Amino acid sequence: MTKREEFKQASLNLIHKKGFKATTIRDLAEMMDCDVANVYNYIDSKQGLLESHLFEINSEFHTQVDQIISSSYSPIDKIKKLVSVYVEITITRPLEASLLVNEWRSLKEPKLTEFIKARESFERKVKKIIIEGINDGTLRQMDPALATYSILSSVRWLFNKYAGKKVKVNRIEVEKQIIEFVLQGIES
Amino acid sequence: MTKREEFKQASLNLIHKKGFKATTIRDLAEMMDCDVANVYNYIDSKQGLLESHLFEINSEFHTQVDQIISSSYSPIDKIKKLVSVYVEITITRPLEASLLVNEWRSLKEPKLTEFIKARESFERKVKKIIIEGINDGTLRQMDPALATYSILSSVRWLFNKYAGKKVKVNRIEVEKQIIEFVLQGIES
DNA sequence: TTATTGTATCAACATTTGTTGATGTAAATT
DNA sequence: AATTTACATCAACAAATGTTGATACAATAA
Numbered sequence: 001m002t003k004r005e006e007f008k009q010a011s012l013n014l015i016h017k018k019g020f021k022a023t024t025i026r027d028l029a030e031m032m033d034c035d036v037a038n039v040y041n042y043i044d045s046k047q048g049l050l051e052s053h054l055f056e057i058n059s060e061f062h063t064q065v066d067q068i069i070s071s072s073y074s075p076i077d078k079i080k081k082l083v084s085v086y087v088e089i090t091i092t093r094p095l096e097a098s099l100l101v102n103e104w105r106s107l108k109e110p111k112l113t114e115f116i117k118a119r120e121s122f123e124r125k126v127k128k129i130i131i132e133g134i135n136d137g138t139l140r141q142m143d144p145a146l147a148t149y150s151i152l153s154s155v156r157w158l159f160n161k162y163a164g165k166k167v168k169v170n171r172i173e174v175e176k177q178i179i180e181f182v183l184q185g186i187e188s
Numbered sequence: 189m190t191k192r193e194e195f196k197q198a199s200l201n202l203i204h205k206k207g208f209k210a211t212t213i214r215d216l217a218e219m220m221d222c223d224v225a226n227v228y229n230y231i232d233s234k235q236g237l238l239e240s241h242l243f244e245i246n247s248e249f250h251t252q253v254d255q256i257i258s259s260s261y262s263p264i265d266k267i268k269k270l271v272s273v274y275v276e277i278t279i280t281r282p283l284e285a286s287l288l289v290n291e292w293r294s295l296k297e298p299k300l301t302e303f304i305k306a307r308e309s310f311e312r313k314v315k316k317i318i319i320e321g322i323n324d325g326t327l328r329q330m331d332p333a334l335a336t337y338s339i340l341s342s343v344r345w346l347f348n349k350y351a352g353k354k355v356k357v358n359r360i361e362v363e364k365q366i367i368e369f370v371l372q373g374i375e376s
Numbered sequence: 377t378t379a380t381t382g383t384a385t386c387a388a389c390a391t392t393t394g395t396t397g398a399t400g401t402a403a404a405t406t
Numbered sequence: 407a408a409t410t411t412a413c414a415t416c417a418a419c420a421a422a423t424g425t426t427g428a429t430a431c432a433a434t435a436a
Binding site for chain 1: 382384385
């Protein structure tokens, strides 16, 4: 692993642990056991570091999501697939998933607006699936916006449990449980 | 309203908007249209400001939750009541609810540990309700930990929609929809 | 061989930021 | 009347922080 990649990974760890704002260039230098100025061999600026982490994982996520959206799956199956993608990313790349949820607020304009727009666009797509499902009767009659947020928040919490912890998880089982929760709730 | 209360409210707004770390004493001064040093007539320190906001709303929340837990309601009804409390606090005090979700990370030791312990204790209590429900058959057979987090995240997202926005919401209707989602999911 | 690339060192900077001390004034409380 | 309380002003400091410039050395690519 090149030193640059090493730095990238280390920065992910540190930012996840301390939060982006609280992570200083000097912290990063110490973690790499190098001089402060040396950090700038790997990054252009502190902001740039956050941006690269964030937009990298974000674009991968959206690529996958868009493939699901434009597929011919039924609304319910699209939602299942969506949960699946979320779980996969959260479990295989927990630190970046955590960044995506926690640190986007630290972006500055114009990147901040760009990020928010992408997320809103994503939420609209999900809402559209929900509305389709309600219309064809496979989903309950409900407020689409509220359903959208409820579903998304249900999958977003995941990183809390798996980011930074050495828990060995059965991805398929986690997927199944979340899908059951979202689709059928908790009542027997 | 005394100037101290004015400041308290203004600081809530600003911290919600910019995040605690990004909110400077000078920002607070500007918002109050007063001198920088003057801010210290209202607070002991920046950290103290966060702590007071956080632990105030937190203790109120936990007080209400504990009353529910130790009541004689059935597990399902306890969960309904829990959602009810969450919705109430989120809608009546959205800014503080948002702090509770977003800014506790900025606490410093020993307050940080204190906060985390309180939250973990709360989550254990919820999990206990779930287990009771599973045991007496009113809840589906499921992973209690996962169910706990799914439920809690479903209610925590709320502030996203209502904090800072001037949306007039029907509290009862929101409650109903969330309870339906948590209990029955979205499938028809 | 020469040029480039990746990495390292040291010193220094301009800002930002939390905080304090000394002091003053007007209103409320005693 | 005397004293406490709430609020205001100004200047200043010490620490933290992002960033840069100049320089150097070794390995790799041309």
